[in-house]
Structure formats: C-alpha cells, structure tokens
Amino acid sequence: MLLPHSTLKDATPDTVRKAIRAGQYTGHTAGLCPGRLQVNLVILPEILALDFMRFCQRNARACPLVGVSDTGAPHIDALGDFDLRTDLPTYNLYRNGVLADSPNDISTLWGDDLVAFALGCSFTFESALQAAGIALWHIQNDSTVPMFRSSIQARPAGPFAGPIVVSMRAIPSARLDDTRAISARFPHAHGAPVHVGDPAQIGIADLTRPDWGDPAPVPPDHVPVFWACGVTPQAAIAAVRPPYCITHKPGHMLITDIPDLAEALDILDLPSRHPSQQERLT
C-alpha cells in the first residue's frame, strides 16, 4: 500500500527512508523532512569516477559534491544512515546514455565496481529564499523550474564536458541583494547566482523556451536570476554515454541526516565523535 506525501510530511528522515525501503512511498521528496539536506545521486562505474570527481571539483557551483561512497559500498557515512540501493523513492537507470528504466529499488543493479556521488540541490536555497519572503513562481504554480543550456562552458575533465546548465528564477528587483546573499550562504546548493539580468549575455536567446522544465514569466519589477544547475553533470554524463549510470529520478532525492544549513559545510568534514559537532547538531 502506498503512503501519501502528506502522511510523511512531519516524519524523520529515518521514518521516511524506511517507508521508501518498504516500497510504501515512491513519490517526490520536495517538502519532506524540512531542515535536512536532500541531495542528487549519481552512480557510475569506478573507471569513470576519478574523472567525474575532477569534473565536480572544477565546476563546484553546478556540481556541489557533498559526499562520495567507497567503491562498491552503497552508503556514505558522513551523510547519514541509509542504503543507496533502496532508500530513494525512484531511480533512473541509463544504459549508454539512454534512459532504460525507472526502478524503485536498485539492489539487483548494484555492483562492486560502482561509486556513488551525492550532489547538493536547489531545494536548500529555495527553502531559504521562501523563508525570507521571496516567492518562487514555479513552486507557487507547481511547475518545474525553467532550465537552459548557457554559453558558459564547464571546465572539462577527461570525457566530461559541455555547457553549464542554469536554472532561472524571477526575483523582485528590490530583493536582488537579499537573494544573492542568501543563496551565497549555501555553497553546497549551487551558491550565489552565476548571472543576473540579460539572458543574452549567457547565450540564452529566448526565456520562454527552456531546454528543460517549464517556462516561467518574468513579471514587471522582476529580474531573471540564473543559478548553476544540477542538470549540468547529468548532461555531461549523457554525452559520454557510459555503459551504465544510475541517478535519482528528478525531484526524488536522497534525504540525508545532516542539517540543511550553511554550517553544513563545517559539519560535513568532522567525524561524528567530535564534541563540538554534537553540540552544533543538537
């Protein structure tokens, strides 16, 4: 029996992941476990892992790496107590760069040669913007944020290359400085905008025709603001056509145990035995 999103709304990460693991929830994770970091997942064969990790390091705003598994290990200890094979609601399996399946469990697909990468996502800074009273049209209208291939090229690494993909949110002119400052506090969630204003300056000809997602208006007294987007690594991977790649299904994230705060940057790299981390977490 599937549980509705509303039943899980106030549940802990552990409870939500157990429901997902039991096959009781397969939907999107937006709004679940507020205050906890949710992350994109990319799983690749180890032979591509060093180059992909270099790609993330070199393009940190588009690919903010918050955790990496050991080869063959379906967990990332620094981020929480989860099993990467069962604890996401829905996965996408790509073979040779083409979507082959969207399973709810990848236990039978997991292998000893796989490396999992957890990448920060825009949920984090979107929550912070909304908390500061900055409305986001795509959320209010239950649509997907518009995303565009920009003319900014990612720094390549091995076979991984391509344009920086950006997402666009229309922000009231009066709140531009706040928007910059708030999103800059979350380097693990794409950080500050990469561009503010004229879309043509970053190679976007027509704001009404996004490459991914749905169009969104730019009302009077609003300015289009562009952030580096997690589709950047996905597009770079698709172009490489690896024999095998598993990701989260968009919107169906991994819910971690760590706080969704700017300070997560500091918490991430300290082992849990460290007293000052415990203080900060409680």
Added chain:
Amino acid sequence: MLLPHSTLKDATPDTVRKAIRAGQYTGHTAGLCPGRLQVNLVILPEILALDFMRFCQRNARACPLVGVSDTGAPHIDALGDFDLRTDLPTYNLYRNGVLADSPNDISTLWGDDLVAFALGCSFTFESALQAAGIALWHIQNDSTVPMFRSSIQARPAGPFAGPIVVSMRAIPSARLDDTRAISARFPHAHGAPVHVGDPAQIGIADLTRPDWGDPAPVPPDHVPVFWACGVTPQAAIAAVRPPYCITHKPGHMLITDIPDLAEALDILDLPSRHPSQQERLT
C-alpha cells in the same frame, strides 16, 4: 645567482614563478604576492588518486582541495598559468613514505601517471587575522606554528586514514568571535577552528610539546584555538608509504594567479570567459 626574498616582495605571481623556474629563487614564499592564493602541493600516482581525492572530500577542513590536475598534466588551468614541475621553489620527494630528496625542479621526476592536488593553506586566514589586528605569536617570533596529532580521527578513504592534525594559535579572549568569523570566511584555507579552549578535549596532553613545529606560549587573557592543518594529508600519505610522492617543501608553496579572497570559492568554478568573473577579478 639567487635573488633575495625582498627583491621579489612586490613582484607579480608570473615574475616570481619565472624567477623560480630560472633557478633564481629557492626560498619560502611567505609574504610574496600578497592577495594571491598560495597552495600546498601533493603529487601521487593515479592508482592512489581516487582514494586520496575521497580522503580530501571527506576531510575538507584539513584537506581543502582547490584544484586537481589531469593525469600526467603538470598544470591546473583553474588556478593559473604555471608549470608544476618547475614553478615551486623547493619540493620534497618521498619514496615509500621516506624523504629521499628536496629538489628545486622535478622535470626529470614527472611522469604520465601522476596526478597533482592543490590544497589551501593557512597563509590565507593568517593574513586576514593579522589585517584585523589579531597578532600571531609564531609569525612575530619567526617560528613555525605548533602542530599536534588530535584525538579527532579523519574519515578514512581506501588506505588513507589517521588523526586530524591541528595547528594552535593563542588568541586574545576578546577577539575570539572575530577570529572564528574571519577564518570561517576561508573554507579554502581550513575555515573555522575545529576546537577552542581546553586542549585535553581533543586529546592534546601538553601544549608545550607539539608533534611538529615550535612551541608557542598562551599568554594571560588568551585562549588556545585549534585549526585543522595541512599536515593531516601528509601524515596520512606517509602512513600509506606510496612508492612515490612529491610535495612542496613546507613553506615553499605554489603561488597561484587567483585572489586570496573568501569569494575565491565562487571564482574557482567559473571559467575565465564568464563576464561576471572578469568584473570581480578586476
């Protein structure tokens, strides 16, 4: 003919590196090219690179990775126009974990299977603390900052493991908040302290007997403040005893072209063609 440190004091990174490349300067780089990021260098065989990169990602405060070379390529484009084989004043060559030589040029030692890692160093936040009027005893007394093996264990990655090594600086109690806030602005340079106050809480029995560097006093109205230290990865590597490893000689850093600012975090991952980066750099 060797140039004195004072001759290069106001030179550009390019001029200093050219002098180093020509064999005209082999000394330490402290105080050279103020405002430019200086970094630690670690060069390892590719077979260890993925695990070492995971070690850095998992222990980012001790091992703040700011750049990684392609395998066999002696440069890191995002950080500047330099040759890693010739542009550091002095290197350390380790064979099986033991210091074998301290050459001024590693052209004949470079190989197609090597990967170079650039790690942020404490010069950055030390300059910022001093600029804010917070004096640092070890600098005023021309000694090396005291460093200690702490009881905080690094998160392991493959063969890389061990304690987080910390450096200690005595800070006036009245400036503790400033010190925390200023160093937190530099996540690429070890960031905020990992511990403030009682050394016993992180397993340090005797502040007067550092494991590396020179002892430094904690005067009245001062508090010992501990930062994660770049010796952490060096100690982890030494314990692995790789057949081959090259590092900078301590204090003899790689001088990059990028600014030594908090905003470097943002600049790092954007390609140089991006107009807003140009604005920020000029």
